[in-house]
Amino acid sequence: MSSQQHTVEKIGGTSMSNFEAIRDNIVWGERDKSELYNRIFVVSAYAGVTDELLEHKKTGEPGVYALFADAESDWAWGDDLTKLVKFLTELNAELFEDQMLCQQADQFIMDRVEGVRGCLIDLQRLCSYGQFQLEEHLLTVREMLAGIGEAHSAFNTSLKLQHEGVNARFVDLTGWRDQELLPLDEKLKQAFSSIDLTRELPIVTGYAQCKEGLMRTFDRGYSEMTFSRIAVITEAREAVIHKEYHLSSADPRIVGEDKVVPIGRTNYDVADQLANLGMEAIHPRAAKGLRQNDIPLRVKNTFEPEHTGTLITRDYISEKPQVEIIAGHKGVFAIEVFDQDMQGEPGCDRRILDVLTRFKVRFITKDTNANTITHYVDSTLKHVKRVVKALQEEFPNGEISTRKVALVSAIGSDMHVPGILAKTVQALADEDISVLAIHQCLRQVDMQFVIDESHYSKAIVKLHQTLIEPYNHGYAIVAA
Secondary structure, eight states, X not given: OOTTSOEEEEEOHXXXXXXXXXXXXXXXXXXXXXXXXXXXXXXXOOTTHHHHXXXXXXXXXXXXXXXXXXXGGTTHHHHXXXXXXXXXXXXXXXXXXXXXXXXXXXXXXXXXXXXXXXXXXXXXXXXXXXXXXXXXXXXXHHHHHHXXXXXXXXXXXXXXXXXXXXXXXXXXXXXXXXXXXXXXXXXXXXXXXXXXXXXXXXXXXXXXXXXXXXXXXXXXXXHHHHHHHHHHHTTOSEEEEEESSOOBSSOHHHHOTTTOOBOOEEEHHHHHHHHHTTOOSSOHXXXXXXXXXXXXXXXXXXXXXXXXXXXXXXXXXXXXXXXXXXXXXXXXXXXXXXXXXGTTOTTHHHHHHHHHHHTTOEEEEEEEOSSEEEEEEEOOHHHXXXXXXXXXXXXXXXXXXXXXXXXXXXEOSBOOOTXXXXXXXXXXXXXXXXXXXXXXXXTOSEEEEEEEGGGHHHHHHHHHHHHTTTTTTTTOOBOO
């Protein structure tokens, strides 16, 4: 396999649901047949499929996994699996006009689903005996179910492309009926050892079964880790993520599509700041491998193939100090621990972090003074209540309070602009938005403002108007 000749490209679920756009804008584009290859495509499940398999990402509505994990549901998961087959075969019918191909696709996915059904029935029966606990197997069940979605989309895409004259190759990393469980890197080396990238177009499942258990760390972000490790193991020239939108200067749904602009260039540091706010260009652990191996990451809009997108590299610094993006996070809980005994007592912060770790609660940022430490956490009310109860036991003389807030952040690879903080606070004040807390590090790559949740959208719009729209044709505020 020749080094630095090929790209590894990930296609998101919304893009996957539009085969014509994938074929015309990503696979073919302006290429002739000789230029089709030297690319590896890592695909997500079709939009909505993983929600049906696991649980709805936003509403929490149970899918097959959640129903199976709920001991009260008995056979409700089996009915849900039957509904899933109908959903997946309907997707096949939309994709394949050719009846023979459609039958082939239906047969493939029905074999998978019915195989999983049999496995779950056996597991349920086994766990009816006291010696076997269902909880010990739930992560494996979750992974097995998740893999169905990517196997479905990858098989269909390769089948459809083959029918249209492309030498596509279905690469199934889901571990279906595999005899051994390998570490991820070993599995990938084995999978790609026999592939000739100069004349084959691999269509790879975003889920990979491996010893590490990708869902244990990444849950539903597993496809980014698969994508990243494939790029590293195969020594890709560039990694590309195709999304249904550009990595833009703000959320177009809040600010307006006519106001935002694609970022164009940035670095992995900025990508990490975005991930911290839950707006991932790529998961930080997935970015780590690309960054360490100096592999550039490009984020492209599937529906604007002529646009070069945003290139993320390790060492990029903007030519002039500027803000590149306005981002934020709603539904954040501020957990404040006030204790007069903290002053002069080292280790209080560690005790709070131990409690957060115990309940698997992630904090986005924090602030501290002589006797108060506040963590801003991305969690549910149920988890926050558990954390508060544990903190009250840990700090019996302290006062623990919580408040629901929003975070709004201005981010850039270099934001050493004199007066930028004052200008930003004034802009928020002009909109009657009270700043509850401010965070800015010496490195000057972001400013975070804690505000009331009801002011979230208004703050995003105002900061974009103030820091980005007036400068460089809507690109950024710059030093004079």
